[in-house]
Amino acid sequence: MKREGEVRIPSGCAIAAVISRDGKGITGDVIYNSMKPMHDRSNGLGGGFAAYGIYPEYKDLFAFHIFFDHRSTRKECEAYLKERFEVVKGELIPTRKIPQITDEPIIWRYFCAPLTSVMASEQVDENEFTARTVMKINTEMNGAYVFSSGKNMGCFKAVGYPEDVGVFYRLEEYEGYSWTAHGRYPTNTPGWWGGAHPFSLLDSSIVHNGEISSYDANRRYIEMFGYKCTLQTDTEVITYILDYLLRRQGLTLEEAASVIAAPFWSTINAKPEKEKEKLTFLRTVFPSLLITGPFSIVYGWNGGLMALNDRLKLRSMVTAEKNDKVFIASEEAAIRVMEPDAENLYAPAGGEPVIVRVKEGKF
Amino acid sequence: MAEYLIIGNGTAAVGCIEGIRSTDPDGNITVVSGEEHHVYSRPLISYYLEGKTTLEKMRYRPEDFYEKNNVNLIYGRAVKVDTKKMSVTLENKKRLFYDKLCLCTGSSPFVPPFEGLDTVEKKFTFMTLDDSLALEKALDKSARVLIVGAGLIGLKCAEGIAERVGSITVCDLADRVLSSILDSECAALMQHRLEENGISFMLGDTAVRFEGSKAFMKSGAEVEFDILVLAVGVRAETELAKQADCKVNRGIVVGTDMRTTTPDIFAAGDCAEGFDSSIGQNRVLAILPNAYMQGHCAGVNMAGGSEVFDNAVPMNSIGFFGLHCATAGSYPEDAEMSQQKTEGGIKRLFIKEGRLCGYMLIGDVCRAGVYTSLVREKTELDEESIAEMKKFPSLAIFSAEKRSKKLGGVV
Amino acid sequence: MKEHYIYPEFEVVRNENRCIKCRVCERQCANEVHRFDPDLGIMISDEAKCVNCQRCVSLCPTHALKIVKSDCRLRENANWSDETIKEIYKQANSGGVLLSSMGNPKPLPVYWDKILINASQVTNPPIDPLREPMETKVFLGKKPDKIRRNANGELITEIAPQLELSMPVMFSAMSYGSISYNAHASLARAATELGICYNTGEGGLHEDFYVYGPNTVVQVASGRFGVHKDYLEAAAAVEIKMGQGAKPGIGGHLPGAKIVGDVSRTRMIPEGSDAISPAPHHDIYSIEDLRQLVFSLKEATEYKKPVIVKVAAVHNIAAIASGIARSGADIIAIDGFRGGTGAAPTRIRDNVGIPIELALASVDQRLRDEGIRNNVSLVVGGSVRSAADVVKAVALGADAVYVATAALLALGCHLCRTCQSGKCNWGIATQDPELVKRLNPDMGSRRLVNLMDAWRHEIKELMGGMGINSIESLRGNRLMLRGVGLTEKELSILGISHAGE
């Protein structure tokens, strides 16, 4: 069977997320337990998490999480990394042997700082430099796959049910202010660890439930700007789109949301003149980044989360609050596990972004 | 509520009723009918004899006409008008008061004082339904009929009875048939068709004396007959008008609003002498369409509306044994005549000062109304239009702009 | 010299049991095929004059007529077809270049028909266009590489001029002269009602149609007919015509007989003079010359109107398009080899150029590979025949399509392919006032609007099936296409997988 990247694999999913607006620590068991009631939304072929604020001691270093097929690949990859980065620390990611998770690859993490001289010669900033490195490894180095590359954050994913993946990675031992989770229901994957979600680039991560119909339009557009959609997954292309719009074009989250889940022209035309002008501009300039077909995503970055549905709301997604915490999940049941007394349960409308910033963005 | 009184129950009366009702739905209308019939069309009496219509179908308006128009119909003969008291007295002494009076008294046959006429057993005039019914009783397959008068009435009578009698002779002092509407050449065509159908003519000749079943002609000839029909002419019924002090010439003089010279009295139909736009002066135009339109105009004005009928022209459509003839307007001596012969027919247009003033069509009368309207409207025509008009009657005579109004607008 | 007799191509079959001798066929045939014989009391036909335009068939009130292909054949020969042989006879008779009209009729591959469209099942939902909004609006024009903000951090929303279309279809260039006033009126009115554009072609813009300017693309072709300031200013966009799919590499020739009255005035050339469009623009012998013309036109229109460059699909189209995309043009229009024409040498029409499907796929990919796809919008034409073709073109990467033949068919054209005769019985490809009036623009525009409304509905249905609710998400979405019966090479050029993959 072909794995992700060789063929486009549709899948259904479960997603969940929690964030503390005050930036308070939340342990990983909170999020992986929330996936249990949504067990049937996954099929054991992929589960994963993104956690923010988990590496405070290395918060200024890029944290690479990498799967290796083989020891020799690790050596080769490490050599390449060292050509471009100062590797401050490299270690195995601690895991727990459990019967539900098997056939694991070699899983390492590296805390690195870009070599300024190399970076200067490429005339790019550290983010672009790091992103290029990730693309290079993932497209050209067979058997090595970088699945996390942000600062003070990390993705953890595996083939298996998400609640088991959480136990496998000992997530209860990590404390972060924001977590997202994903359980996957792919229809024809052999089960490749790299194909599990979240998908991330730098500190951006995406968990996504849906199957977008605009995929190839989006992919062929975004690939003009140096991105390579090696996995052929929605999550990958959405991550790149957001990276392009937010980091490269400098759009705000709200603006980016109105590109990828653009309001209908009839809605735009009913807006006040200034708003109308802006929305028309965004749809005119970035028509190929409109995403159609069902999706519910939670986009994570250092300092916040954004939940967004496709403009027709073809996938379920609810949000709720309790004190400083905001919860997001495909089903209310997941939220009730995290916080039985959650309040202000809300189903965001299609195309309506729900944006939560830690400490109102002054994080 | 206004009291409208109409003397007469013919076409003009119907026009008058409908004219009043178009303006005043409520006023009281009284109609005095000399004939004890529902309103019928007098020109149909020959068609009745011919079998082309029935008494039933001859009704000019549906059975419920009076009812629907809320008209009080009285059979009787009006004999006296009192303009001071504004009343009309009937033969039976009944007095009817009016606010507005319309005289639609029509005309009656003119019978010259022939010597020995009283010796003729079967003699008829041909004007009313009763005339027609009386004549019908006298008809038989071997009867010899002498008709005095080769005008419209005489000839229609001839056509109507042709299949029901043995022979018909028509005499007229004029040298041609239909002398009032046709010139000699056109008349000859019509005469020919009549002759083909067994009718004989003695033209330029007329009866001067009768003895039983024999007529003695001016020329000295003698004609034996069984039935005599007198169709010499008609006279407007103006007696009441005279009483009312209306100005009367050949008919009751009316303006283009159908008022007589006496206040509150109107006149319409064959009794009236209205404006003939083809000659620019008043004259009696005893034709049915004219009667209706005058009646309608009178009715509207009686009811306080304002209607003007100022474009009456003489016109006739008549046919004998399948040969049709249409005429309209006047035929001034100094008009240019454009002539076209057609198969068994003829077309003559009389053009003067860039206008069509009259025409005669024998045979093909298709779209004759286009010509009639040119006469009626006195339409000014340029050379191109005149050339087009000479070809045949069509809307091509008009400019594209005028045509688009006619065919693309509400008319 | 007596010419060789060539048996007529068509036969007129009249059902005498149905013919009522109303003579409509006689009155409506400008080729004078039908005639009433008063002595015989029947209608008779001169079949040698018949071009099979079907006007008589269409108007015969009792359906007593049909036109059939003559079965008088030469001895069968797989190499020497009847048509080939008859063309030789014609040329031997006349010594002339053979002329034809409309698009290439040869049985060359139609790739649209070898491409199939996807639909959603289970893993994501099809969308019902009757229930959900379904958007077809597109903006054609150059898109900025980078957004800009003002001092307050607000987006600066000014961008290069865009052509807004309610659906990704435009009526392509057909000149006034090659088609009639009423055909132009129909196209202009329909485009306006539909919120799309029509194209003047190279014959100028009749003064009556300036009112439709916001829905008009004006063309500047090698003959520069009718080009002046007001003409450029009236338009929504200006198109430089470099070539035409039906006759790449050659110009045009409208005979002086058609340069009469309004046509002469609109083209700004004397009555009766032949209108010759040179093969090249004589001020464009290279790509840098094109750039100068593009900017001349932009200067003339104060950078307020997008400039389209139209080229025929030829072998090196991807590189040509890349050059155009860098020339300052806002839109590239590519015309495939099946595109129509009012007159073209038969040999050129039938043998020059390449299919639009392949040209489109390679151009779209090339511009993406070079990262300049956003510099230009891509409009393709050359036999887009249905809503399915539109959907396939957009999924291959087109921003919009140009249709002309389909529009003419809606106006009554029966593809008899004798436009060059000027005796179009349907009032389209003619300047004879008696024939021109046969096309009532009230009906013509209504039929065009109907056709496009129908296509719009179908496009929405197809999009809905794919789970796509806006045309933007279809553009370049080649995953929605699969090939059938295509070689690896064809699939790779089209950038699509084979059905079943």
Next chain:
Amino acid sequence: MKRVYVNEQWCLGCHLCEYNCAFANSGLSDMAKALRDKPIFPRIHVEDSGKIHYAVSCRHCTDPICVKSCIAGAISKVDGTVKIDREKCVGCLTCVLVCPYGAVAPGPSGAAQKCELCLENSCGAPACAAGCPNNAIVYEER
């Protein structure tokens, strides 16, 4: 009320309206059967004058002179439509004499006939307009 209107700009002079009219009023269901090898008596006629063509049929005048002129009282205007009672008509053709459009003509029996908008035949709406290939004849409110 809806009437038949003619725009000569679009009339091709094909005369189809005459045949459609004759067929519509024939009471038959097959046109060939109704019209083949017979003289036709349409209630609309096309006038051809050089390159100008236009069809003429009853205008259903606001103030119809034919109604006023009919000697038999056979013509009436009902709900805006001018109609001829063929039973009452005696064929005197006074209506032909007065109609300024030439829109009345004798039918096969000699009785006058004219367009009655196909309201009472099986078409239900004017066959001339429905069959006009160029919308030169329309049936609409103006």
